[in-house]
Amino acid sequence: RLLNAELALFEAVQERIAESDSLVRNLAAGDPRVRWVRTIPGFGRFFAVLVVHEIGTIRRFSTPEKLSAYAGLVPSVHASGGKVFHGRLTKQGNKWLRWAVVEAVRPAVTTDPDLRRYYERLRQRKGPNPAKVATARRLLLLAHRVLSQERPYRKPESVTMRPRPRTALMNPLPGIQSLACGLKEAPRIEG
Structure with missing residues (x-):
């Protein structure tokens, strides 16, 4: 008796799953x-x-x-x-x-x-x-x-991941090219 009730419940759930799957298929096909x-x-x-x-x-x-x-x-x-x-x-x-x-x-x-x-x-x-x-x-x-x-x-077609510009390397003071730290010629920073 209990087994029959469980089987009936299982069949009802299976039927509901089939109905839901059919609904999802219809929604997918029409949109x-x-x-x-x-x-x-x-x-x-x-x-x-x-x-x-x-x-x-x-x-x-x-x-x-x-x-x-x-x-x-x-x-x-x-x-x-x-x-x-x-x-x-x-x-x-x-x-x-x-x-x-x-x-x-x-x-x-x-x-x-x-x-x-x-x-x-x-x-x-x-x-x-x-x-x-x-x-x-x-x-x-x-x-x-x-x-x-x-x-x-x-x-x-081609995805190239370019690194972001590193702001720490950028010159924060564009008018000043270097702080003469014992260099004969300061490197020129293009900004």
Whole structure:
């Protein structure tokens, strides 16, 4: 008797899963935005439908940073004495969007070598969780671009990561070329 009840429950759950899967398939097939998001590494049918429907219309977010804030993928900020400190995630925002994008990181880093390098570089410096969140923000940036431009994701043909200019090496006083520290001729700094 108990076994029959458990079997009936199992069959009801299986039936509900099939209905939900059919609904997700229909949503994915009928919406071009879902097709565009699915072209981003890491987003399958389910996550693409979830992301598109949680974002709604992309025009609500003028920048990817605003979309990241909506998803709660930005650090908390605390300022004291003129110093700004960045802390943990705010956890404010749309928890379903945040969950979907963070979960999409693993398949994204296993399929896309550029995202894998990005994730690994951050993981070595900051640890696995900050690397996962930063990569999730990168995926959300790609989703914003795809939805704003209304076209599928196209991987750049050549991605060159240029280092940021090192401000410490720049001459802070452009009028002064050197402090004569025993040098016969001061090196000329072009600014």
